[in-house]
Amino acid sequence: MTVRHDEKGPRAQQPGGVRVSPMLSRLSRSPRRQAVGYGVAILGTVALTAALLPIRSDVTPLSKGFGFLAVVVVAAAVGGLWPGIAASFFGFLMFNFFFLPPYNTFIIGRGEYVVVLFVFLGLSILISALLARATERAEAAEAREEELRTLQSLSAELVAAVPGPESYTSALGLLMELFGFSAGALFVQDPVSRDLQEQATVGAPPGELSPRWDPASQASAAERLPLSVGGRILGLFVLRSERPGLSPPESRVLRAFCDQFALVLERDRLLHKATEAEVYRQTDQLRRSLLAAVSHDLRTPLASIKASVTDLLGEDADHGAEYARESLRAINQETDRLAALVANLLDMSRIEGGMLRARIQSTDMAEILTMSIDRAQRQWPTLAFRLRANGDGAVVRADPVFLDRVVTNLLDNAAKAAADSGAERVEVEVRRSADRAEVRVIDHGGGLPQPVREQLFYPFYQVTERHPRLGSGLGLPIAKGFLSLMGGDIWIEDTPGGGATLAFSLPRAATAPEDP
Amino acid sequence: VKQGRVLVVDDEEQIRRAVGRALEARDFAVETASDGEEAVALAETFDPDLVVLDLNLPRLDGLSVTRLLRARSAVPILVLSVREEEADKVAALDLGADDYLTKPFGIDELMARVRALLRRAGGQGAPPAARFSADDLDIDLDSHRVVRAGQQVRLTRTEWGLLEALSRHPGKLLTHRWLLETVWGPGYADDVDVLRVFVSQLRRKIEPDAGRPRVIVTDPGIGYRWLLHPVEDPSSEDRSGVSTS
Numbered sequence: 001m002t003v004r005h006d007e008k009g010p011r012a013q014q015p016g017g018v019r020v021s022p023m024l025s026r027l028s029r030s031p032r033r034q035a036v037g038y039g040v041a042i043l044g045t046v047a048l049t050a051a052l053l054p055i056r057s058d059v060t061p062l063s064k065g066f067g068f069l070a071v072v073v074v075a076a077a078v079g080g081l082w083p084g085i086a087a088s089f090f091g092f093l094m095f096n097f098f099f100l101p102p103y104n105t106f107i108i109g110r111g112e113y114v115v116v117l118f119v120f121l122g123l124s125i126l127i128s129a130l131l132a133r134a135t136e137r138a139e140a141a142e143a144r145e146e147e148l149r150t151l152q153s154l155s156a157e158l159v160a161a162v163p164g165p166e167s168y169t170s171a172l173g174l175l176m177e178l179f180g181f182s183a184g185a186l187f188v189q190d191p192v193s194r195d196l197q198e199q200a201t202v203g204a205p206p207g208e209l210s211p212r213w214d215p216a217s218q219a220s221a222a223e224r225l226p227l228s229v230g231g232r233i234l235g236l237f238v239l240r241s242e243r244p245g246l247s248p249p250e251s252r253v254l255r256a257f258c259d260q261f262a263l264v265l266e267r268d269r270l271l272h273k274a275t276e277a278e279v280y281r282q283t284d285q286l287r288r289s290l291l292a293a294v295s296h297d298l299r300t301p302l303a304s305i306k307a308s309v310t311d312l313l314g315e316d317a318d319h320g321a322e323y324a325r326e327s328l329r330a331i332n333q334e335t336d337r338l339a340a341l342v343a344n345l346l347d348m349s350r351i352e353g354g355m356l357r358a359r360i361q362s363t364d365m366a367e368i369l370t371m372s373i374d375r376a377q378r379q380w381p382t383l384a385f386r387l388r389a390n391g392d393g394a395v396v397r398a399d400p401v402f403l404d405r406v407v408t409n410l411l412d413n414a415a416k417a418a419a420d421s422g423a424e425r426v427e428v429e430v431r432r433s434a435d436r437a438e439v440r441v442i443d444h445g446g447g448l449p450q451p452v453r454e455q456l457f458y459p460f461y462q463v464t465e466r467h468p469r470l471g472s473g474l475g476l477p478i479a480k481g482f483l484s485l486m487g488g489d490i491w492i493e494d495t496p497g498g499g500a501t502l503a504f505s506l507p508r509a510a511t512a513p514e515d516p
Numbered sequence: 517v518k519q520g521r522v523l524v525v526d527d528e529e530q531i532r533r534a535v536g537r538a539l540e541a542r543d544f545a546v547e548t549a550s551d552g553e554e555a556v557a558l559a560e561t562f563d564p565d566l567v568v569l570d571l572n573l574p575r576l577d578g579l580s581v582t583r584l585l586r587a588r589s590a591v592p593i594l595v596l597s598v599r600e601e602e603a604d605k606v607a608a609l610d611l612g613a614d615d616y617l618t619k620p621f622g623i624d625e626l627m628a629r630v631r632a633l634l635r636r637a638g639g640q641g642a643p644p645a646a647r648f649s650a651d652d653l654d655i656d657l658d659s660h661r662v663v664r665a666g667q668q669v670r671l672t673r674t675e676w677g678l679l680e681a682l683s684r685h686p687g688k689l690l691t692h693r694w695l696l697e698t699v700w701g702p703g704y705a706d707d708v709d710v711l712r713v714f715v716s717q718l719r720r721k722i723e724p725d726a727g728r729p730r731v732i733v734t735d736p737g738i739g740y741r742w743l744l745h746p747v748e749d750p751s752s753e754d755r756s757g758v759s760t761s
Contacts, residue, residue, distance in 0.1 A: 303531055303620035311537070
């Protein structure tokens, strides 16, 4: 019973996939059925007459009358009231002329035949009227059901789609398929400028359908359906078609759909606001904890410097030369710590701000490693740093300054892990593969559980409300940042026997003379 | 001869070392702890005369340490804090910490607080001081008399209560909450405005210059401190009887 309205290519594959006949086709069925009804009335009566004619003397007039009554019922059922009445009168005449003696005249021979004839006519008309009314009602019910089905499939499409403008196009496409529009556009009001902006267009190039009514334009025949909630206009559908105007039931469905769509627009608008507020809240929170962490990390070295300096300046105690030297050493160390922190913060902000460009050149990995290890050894005199290079030192494509910062941060990280757990050694290992050099900084500290590994590369991950710690929280993100600028990778492995291994790799220099 | 035993609790090694060295250079016996649990354990074995306590500690935070120490003894607690920890600092003082210092601080400030706290703690066994005098002001708590420039000053009941609450703890930082609960009762703990009004009334009656108070000193946002030295003991009171009568 589904009669598909002929449709334009792209909409045949609408994501909704709902198959509903266009409401248009249902409305055009009525006149056609009426014509069929008249056909049944005339041809049926003629055929019945022709069939009964040879045996008209063997059959009682009552039986023949029932035969004509059957034709009336069929004509009324198919075509409604008027074909039924036509069949009644035509049958009345044929019955009288051919089948009531004397035959082939309209004269009625016996009084009882007059009764039979007029009872036939009255019954026929009555049956036609009742049948037509019943059919009309059934059709109206079916049409209403169709309306509801259409509306249901439209709202299902709206509800099922992910909130947001992406769903508008498919809803618009389905709407056009169901109502037989050839082109349509959705305009949504911008909350700030209050201008209508084209959000979705189907069946026409964007910009062709105008939200404003223009009598001169070729699209002047388009339907304009405002979308509003609580008296506020949120948007506008502009729909164009070559089809005749909308019937009242179609208008009703379209109107209901527009109301639903307006609610969807309102929902998306509120959702957008809520998302914005959430993003703002999170940014704000990060900023707060970051501020707390920065101030903590800057203040701790400052506090110990201040304490040491005021101690030395104080005249209430007798400080020997050795004491003063030791204090100065502590002050010096803290100053280094402050400087390193400031350097890290600066690096991080430059990496995050995308302001850094690597100056890639052939760089001797072993040279950088040796320098960094010497420096770390001076800073952590109680730890033993050892470099294990496999064969000749690898030459890599890297920015030597960045590489130095990477290695320094990894050594610092490993040294802290070792110091925290009482381990004595930190090892650095270099391996070469076909096209890359891999460096492993191996500590025998507490190790890093799998779940935190990824997070370690995000800046400020160690920052928490209760314990703002920044210094060590920046080393790995900075290393990752520098490495990604040089085409390098960084990852975390377990050290056999306990501890963490931080590994990174860089592309080897292709034209390195040492290459075999 | 050692000046006293001090327990320094801070999770930052550099701070522990700098403060510890400075205290040792001034003849204090020093032990250090890097987290709250260690601090509580050391308080038991080392039996310090004073605890310098950072609030931001791993394992057991400074507030819990304060609560645990207070449950066992009256050892003076000097809280070290940073600016964002205002609320924690007040909470620690409410819990019974005696004073605080904000990082970064000078060793001179630290020593001044440490000495003041030890001095006050030393006099704890003795009956609380009842007489104060300075310039033209003479206060005798026992006989309910305040004399200023030879004239008796009349105080209301609440003003007396406030005066007593403050002067019974000379030098100690008394929080708003403590003062309100002590003078007005537990239901008034948050009525800081009431407290401020009465403090300024009291100041007008006893301070030489109420605009620049020297007897009842404000610690903004935290509380008040009574800075008038008590007249030491009955014997010295007798000896200085001429000047105070």
